[in-house]
Amino acid sequence: MISILKYLKPYWFFMVMVFVFTLSAILLELYLPTLMADVVDIGIVNHDISFILQTGALMIASALLAIVFNIISIYFSTKAALGLGRDIRRKLFLSVENFSLKEYEKFGPSSLITRTTNDIKQIQDVINMMLRMMTRAPLMLVGGIVLAVSRDAVLSLIFLAALPILAGLIFFISKKALPLFGLLQKKTDRLNLILRETLIGTRVVRAFNRVEYEKSRFNQANRDYRDTGIRVNKIMSFMFPVMMLVMNFTSIAIVWFGAIRIDQGMMQIGNLMAFLQYALMILFSLILLSMVFVMIPRAEASAKRISEVLHVKPEIVDARDELREENGLRGHLEFKNVTFRYSGAEKPAVENISFTAKPGEVTAIIGSTGAGKTTLTQLIPRFYDVESGSILLNRVDIRRMKQHTLRQKIGYVPQKASLFSGTIAENILLGKKDATEVEIFEALETAQALDFVQEKEDGIFAHIEQSGLNLSGGQKQRLSIARALVRKPELYVFDDSFSALDYKTDAKLREALKKKVSDSTILVVAQRVNTVINADQIIVLNEGKTAGVGTHEQLLKENKIYQEIVESQEKEESA
Template identity: 60%
Template sequence: MIALFKYLKPYRLFIVTVLTLMFCGIMLELYLPTLMADLVDKGIADNNIGYVWRTGGLMLLCAVISVALTILVSYLSSRITLGFSRDVRKALFVQVEGLSLQEFDRFGTASLITRTTNDIKQVQDVTSMILGMMTRAPIMLVGGIILAISRDAKLSYIFLASLPVLSLLIFLISRRAIPLFGLLQKKTDKLNLLLRETLIGTRVVRAFNRVGYEQTRFNEANEDYRDTGIRVNRILALLFPVMMLVMNFTSIAIIWFGGIRIDQGEMQVGNLMAFLQYAMMILISLVMLSMAFVSIPRAQASAKRINEVLNINSSIQDNEQAIDMPAADGVDVAFDKVTFHYAGAEKSALHNVSFTARAGQTTAIIGSTGSGKSTLLRMIPRFYDVESGKIMFNGIDIRRIKLDQLRAQLGYVPQKAALFRGTIRDNIRFGNGDVSDQQEQDVLEIAQAADFVKAKENGVLDEVSQGGGNLSGGQKQRVSIARALARKPSIYLFDDSFSALDYKTDARLRKALKQVTGKATVIIVAQRVSTVMDADQIIVLHEGEIVGSGTHKQLMESNLIYQEIVQSQQLEEESV
């Protein structure tokens, strides 16, 4: 958790101010029992009304100043802790955005959400507690002990019995609670995972009538979380009753033995009252410390999870010798003996893949499900890095090109259309904010999206809900294609981006693309033969290896797997 405190550096002046004001406030609080003792022993006992008024007025002034300082400290502490949590959250988000998909897959979406929200909140709460209770309690504890001893050293021996009991209790409870707090955060991850999975797949869940099954799954995880939470709270529940018991017995002992000392003339009534208040301050300080110590283990578990993400280095980043992408009219994309494994997979997703996609030409990738088509496309933007071999842009290994310049060459349309909240215009201009209204209209026409956009009440200013939930699959794909076109890239990557389109729209879209892509390199991953048959080069993938390449006509004459794909699709069309 200490590693996260580097994000408190911008607030050093605020922290010093808080500590100074807090120290002043505590000194005033510690001074009040002394004033009260003097008021009783010198004012009331001697019937000195003037002294009572003066001392009482001073006590009131100290109390007012102390309250004002406490309010100011609370305000400044809130600014510090909320700013601190904002900075950590920002750093975590930036780190996650920079991770490769391998690291992203390792943590999982649900866990990353929990770490960015719940875990940071735990650390924020404990940071607030450190600036408040954990700083206040030791000062008050030490000050209270010193002043209590100054009032009556012999009566202070009572603390030799009560303080070790409280300290032992805090130690035992903390030791039991620490492992459970870490477990509780993991169970929070599982709850988030199940909830996210069910909400995203709600259509499938309802279509297959599995609502009851999902409810059972969630309830089991929810009850598991509840049971762990109950175990933690049962342990913590022991803390306060026992503390109150110790505090009350300490008060009884002080009053009992203090009364004896007053009767013997060794102590005054005002001193006993002041000693009793100092004793309460000492014991309350220990209670405050115990509350902080109980909360720290959970924050430590959360901080560890946050640091796991912050300290990991992305496997994909610019190296020290990274170069700018040289200017060129077009970009040839070459795969040279590329092999790639997913983490934990037994077989390679791609094995010894070699081909070249030429500028000004369309290269299509086709193959059965799981043959590695989408994986191949994801290697080009360096979502994943090759295990062996290399991918080159105009003969330059893409690992030598700066990432931002590498990706600036690309217009990528993913297999699952990803749209963001905002307007249709916001989504089209997502990759290029300099698009004019006319260019926007042109890319919508090319993407065959102009008609349905015009039919919207607000046209391109119509709102897109989260994930494009208010658009059909085909509409989402066409807006995604328009977004890629608006970027005017050197390389177009279409990852099965026409699957939700009917054959007629698909044909019109491909014809329009042919006219505007010009010198750009076009790489299309597709399932339909009709989508790829006009390509200048068709690559046939099977189990991660290239088993054929050529034009549609050449492959129909020489490649058995391509022939089987064509035949299976023809049979499907005939059966329909």
């Protein structure tokens, strides 16, 4: 929690204002019982109507001014708390954006969403309450005790019995609640995960008649969350009845012993009324403190989860001694004995891979499922770093380049087409934010997407739903390809990006690519032989290792694995 509080530093002025206005309001509130005692002991006893009216008017003015000061205090505390929430949310988002895929997979999207929304909201609410209550309660507690003792020191001994009970109760409940609040946040993660999976995979769930199973899974997570929440609230609900009981018995004791002291002539009625008001203020300040202590355990659990993300050091960072290319090359890609394994894996995903992809040429990678094709494409933009060996772009190790510089040279089309809610134009502009409409249409035409885009009523300004749910698989792939093409990079990486296209569209697209991007290096990962048949070189992968390199004709003559791939696909097509 302390590590999170440092983000309050820019809001020191607001915190000072909270303290100033809260202190002013409390001084006025503490002044009211004294005025009331004077009304009773002086005005009423002496039948002095003018004194009563004057003092009453002063009480009204003090009360109104205290209300105004409290409103101003709430305004400044809210500004500080919301500003803190915004800053942490931005910091968290930027931290996640800098994660490599390894760190991203460690937390998972559902947990990161919960931490960015729910957890930060918990901290924001607690900070808002702390700024107000943690300023107000101690001042009211100290001021109330001082004024109560000044009224009657003997009667103040009652607090020696009441205050330790309340303090012990707050400590006991906070200790019990802290682990449960952490567990509650984990249950929130689980609930969010299941809900997200079900909503994203709704088509699969319905296609396989798994609706009832998903309902059962969600209901179980929902029940777990409910049961944990009930356990927490049972503990919390125990606090306030006990506090009210202590508070009421304290009031009874004050009235009882106060009446005895009045009967003995040691105290006046007005003083007893003022003392009772101060006692209620003291006890109320402890209730305010207890409310803060109730919220702190949950905020502490949230702060811990947020700190876990903020304190992660990304595995992939920019090199301090960046090398700049001075060799005039453009898109020259070279793998040198590259080996990579995923975290916790027993054997490498790719091992000792070496090849060169040159500008103006198409290099294709083919192999069975799990051969390591996608892994290779993810190493190029440094989504992961190699375990050994090196990847060179324009004869410079990509680890010696800034990530932004490296990725600016690459037009990457992932295996799963990722589109965002917005217009078609907005999605294309992700590739190049300052692209003109002419460039957008040119990229769409090359990607064989212009026909279906023009059929839409709004053309390139037609709306796309989240993840492109209102588009077919082939349409999504073509828009993803257009997004890479509009960038006009040095190196194109197509990770099985033609799989949803029919043979005719696939052929047209490959032909258009040869004409339009002839000066760039093209790296194509594919499952279908027809997609790679005209490539300048084909790399055959088998179980993460290079099983052959050559043209289609060479491999068809010499490479057994490639022959098996071709033969199996010919059988499928003839069938």
